[in-house]
Amino acid sequence: MYDLIIIGAGPAGITAAVYAARKRMSFLVITKDIGGQAAISGAVENYTGYQFISGPELTAKFEEHLRGFGIEVKENEEVREVRKIEDLVLVKTHKGIYQAKTAIIASGKKSRELNIPGEKEFKNRGLTYCATCDAPLFAGKEVAVIGGGNSALDAVLQLLKIAKRIYLINITSSLGGDPIMREKVEESKVVTILNNTQVTAILGDKMVTGIKIKREGKEEAIPLQGVFVEIGLTPNSEFAKDVEKNQFGEIKVNSYNETNIPGIFASGDVTDVPEKQIIIACGEGAKAALNVFRYLSTKK
Numbered sequence: 001m002y003d004l005i006i007i008g009a010g011p012a013g014i015t016a017a018v019y020a021a022r023k024r025m026s027f028l029v030i031t032k033d034i035g036g037q038a039a040i041s042g043a044v045e046n047y048t049g050y051q052f053i054s055g056p057e058l059t060a061k062f063e064e065h066l067r068g069f070g071i072e073v074k075e076n077e078e079v080r081e082v083r084k085i086e087d088l089v090l091v092k093t094h095k096g097i098y099q100a101k102t103a104i105i106a107s108g109k110k111s112r113e114l115n116i117p118g119e120k121e122f123k124n125r126g127l128t129y130c131a132t133c134d135a136p137l138f139a140g141k142e143v144a145v146i147g148g149g150n151s152a153l154d155a156v157l158q159l160l161k162i163a164k165r166i167y168l169i170n171i172t173s174s175l176g177g178d179p180i181m182r183e184k185v186e187e188s189k190v191v192t193i194l195n196n197t198q199v200t201a202i203l204g205d206k207m208v209t210g211i212k213i214k215r216e217g218k219e220e221a222i223p224l225q226g227v228f229v230e231i232g233l234t235p236n237s238e239f240a241k242d243v244e245k246n247q248f249g250e251i252k253v254n255s256y257n258e259t260n261i262p263g264i265f266a267s268g269d270v271t272d273v274p275e276k277q278i279i280i281a282c283g284e285g286a287k288a289a290l291n292v293f294r295y296l297s298t299k300k
Ligand SMILES: Cc1cc2nc3c(=O)[nH]c(=O)nc-3n(C[C@H](O)[C@H](O)[C@H](O)COP(=O)(O)OP(=O)(O)OC[C@H]3O[C@@H](n4cnc5c(N)ncnc54)[C@H](O)[C@@H]3O)c2cc1C
Pocket: 007, 008, 009, 010, 011, 012, 013, 030, 031, 032, 033, 034, 035, 036, 037, 038, 039, 040, 041, 042, 043, 044, 045, 046, 047, 077, 078, 079, 080, 106, 107, 108, 109, 110, 151, 154, 236, 239, 267, 268, 269, 270, 276, 277, 278, 279, 281
């Protein structure tokens, strides 16, 4: 029986854990991985104190901070259900059931899928959702990045010095994302930007050999060897069935990180707090742990 269970160890969950440790709470972190999306971010240029740091480097620093407190972390464990029964929060994973007085859901977001023919077949066979992890595999190759926002721009920037040619396939009429990133992408000679273009299929035999696109009413195939899907994110909130969410599946929280269920708190990208950034997730994680501490103090 813990005071608190933290679900997720991205920036929000790790920061919540550091604050909970400093408040001497008895708690457990359950997570699929350490670092979350921050670990797959190429260049982080907006985390105060660092003009530039790579996502993996920043995550390593977060992990060092977490490990420094000797915090109990159940890694590679997936939460399947969170429920409040009387005064207890039950957290069910694929390995067991844990109970605590409170929980902080900090499970972030995951990549959206295209849901087109060939996507499932060629996943990890030339098709990937993580440029930071997989860009080096495509040295000298022709690739497509599918998307038009910050994630897609980040993927293109990571591929600039690696791939021979990059097709940036964007379904809308112009690119979104941060102007600084967009300008770097637009200036590059190795990038071909195709706006108003839809990818309709991933082609291949054993590995990806191309994509089928539709633009101006016509379908055509582009031969290439790699596909990076960067079409946005969806919250990892499906396991919290009784918790109230907005139309995007984000968990609704108030300014104390409280959900509609007393004792269940949430923080970071999985919530409806606007703007999804590392520094914001960290701040929200800190707030959530402090608010759990306050909640437990009033209970005693
Ligand atoms: C490519 C890319 C580039 C980015 N670049 C920047 C940038 O330059 N600057 C910036 O500020 N932000 C950037 N971001 C956004 C930033 O990474 C996120 O806002 C931040 O990581 C959110 O933190 P979080 O802890 O809320 O969630 P996440 O980072 O998503 O972490 C969620 C954690 O929960 C775990 N988890 C999920 N589901 C379960 C489950 N069912 N059971 C157990 N554990 C679970 C995950 O394994 C993970 O550890 C970028 C994001 C991406 C994808």
